[in-house]
Amino acid sequence: MRAAVFSRPRSPLQVTDVADPVPGPGQVLLHVRACGVCRTDLHIVDGELAVPRVPLIPGHQIVGVVERVGAGAAKGAAAAAARVGQRVGVPWLGWSCGTCEYCISGRENLCAQAKFTGLHLDGGFAERVVADARFCFSIPEGFTDLQAAPLLCGGLIGYRAFRMAGAAARIGFYGFGSAAHILAQVAAFQKRRVFAFVRPGDAAAREFALRLGAEWAGDSTGPAPEPLDAAIIFAPDGALVPLALKAVARGGTVICAGIHMSDIPAFPYRDLWEERTIRSVANLTRQDAIEFLELAPRVPVRTEVEVHPLSEVNLALDRLRSGAVSGSVVINPTR
Numbered sequence: 001m002r003a004a005v006f007s008r009p010r011s012p013l014q015v016t017d018v019a020d021p022v023p024g025p026g027q028v029l030l031h032v033r034a035c036g037v038c039r040t041d042l043h044i045v046d047g048e049l050a051v052p053r054v055p056l057i058p059g060h061q062i063v064g065v066v067e068r069v070g071a072g073a074a075k076g077a078a079a080a081a082a083r084v085g086q087r088v089g090v091p092w093l094g095w096s097c098g099t100c101e102y103c104i105s106g107r108e109n110l111c112a113q114a115k116f117t118g119l120h121l122d123g124g125f126a127e128r129v130v131a132d133a134r135f136c137f138s139i140p141e142g143f144t145d146l147q148a149a150p151l152l153c154g155g156l157i158g159y160r161a162f163r164m165a166g167a168a169a170r171i172g173f174y175g176f177g178s179a180a181h182i183l184a185q186v187a188a189f190q191k192r193r194v195f196a197f198v199r200p201g202d203a204a205a206r207e208f209a210l211r212l213g214a215e216w217a218g219d220s221t222g223p224a225p226e227p228l229d230a231a232i233i234f235a236p237d238g239a240l241v242p243l244a245l246k247a248v249a250r251g252g253t254v255i256c257a258g259i260h261m262s263d264i265p266a267f268p269y270r271d272l273w274e275e276r277t278i279r280s281v282a283n284l285t286r287q288d289a290i291e292f293l294e295l296a297p298r299v300p301v302r303t304e305v306e307v308h309p310l311s312e313v314n315l316a317l318d319r320l321r322s323g324a325v326s327g328s329v330v331i332n333p334t335r
């Protein structure tokens with residue numbers, strides 16, 4: 001099969017022929033129809049995240065059709081996600097141990113043994129991929145393969161971050177890319193007010209945010225037009241943390257949604273004072289996936305995607321890196 005292979009940091013992925021993967025017990029073989037490109041893929045390619053093994057096929061927002069079920073996959077709870085011909089999605093969380101204190105308390109996102117798709121496990125920048133059937137999710141009807149792909153990370157992990165904002169009525173989004181353009185629609189559906197903070201001078205991003213339901217869009221370095229109840233930082237820039245803290249009201253929460261962020265500069269304690277909170281969000285649980293994939297068609301979320309064939313995967317990464325993309329970037333390996 002064709003696949004985009006990572007061998008060393010700060011080098012382009014190599015689009016080449018590799019052997020088809022073979023599903024083991026509990027796994028399914030998927031024919032990949034679409035795979036979203038995430039900022040985490042950039043962190044991997046750019047050497048900002050340690051990669052546990054090479055060569056590696058990145059990509060963790062996979063929409064595929066089950067081609068084959070490994071021996072043992074069609075048993076018990078896994079049976080529903082393991083039917084040949086079924087369309088499923090595979091997210092970042094590809095496996096967890098199921099027995100540690102985190103796994104048994106509904107926090108498998110924090111499992112120390114967890115394996116992540118496109119990091120520990122080969123991902124979806126390929127024509128085929130194997131996945132644990134227990135970590136595959138049915139994709140709601142009404143989404144094309146290409147439009148569904150960004151739901152699997154921008155949507156799922158974005159939704160986990162959004163949930164951490166609790167009942168916040170006024171929410172700031174710092175960085176308006178794949179996750180924010182999905183969650184702005186969810187926020188509007190829930191009658192919340194969204195304030196978009198974008199790169200200074202990025203008029204296209206401001207317009208995009210306003211079109212997707214933000215009531216205000218402005219520069220991330222400037223003040224908020226009114227105090228916010230919560231702010232979610234999607235951009236990987238630690239300098240945004242003190243800025244977002246200044247934007248939230250007493251008791252407000254600043255949520256760091258990315259897996260990697262540059263260092264946070266020092267700031268005065270008075271900016272944290274009055275019960276403001278800073279927290280991070282790590283990965284996702286399967287329950288997050290179930291809840292979000294049930295919610296998305298009710299909104300209904302409409303993702304805006306820029307599609308590239310697998311042969312253009314490095315161009316797709318470059319466009320995401322440079323901030324040239326509005327919405328999500330998706331690889332179509334069938335083209």
Ligand SMILES: [Zn+2]
Binds near residue numbers: 040
């Ligand atoms: Zn991601």
Ligand SMILES: [Zn+2]
Binds near residue numbers: 114
């Ligand atoms: Zn565990």
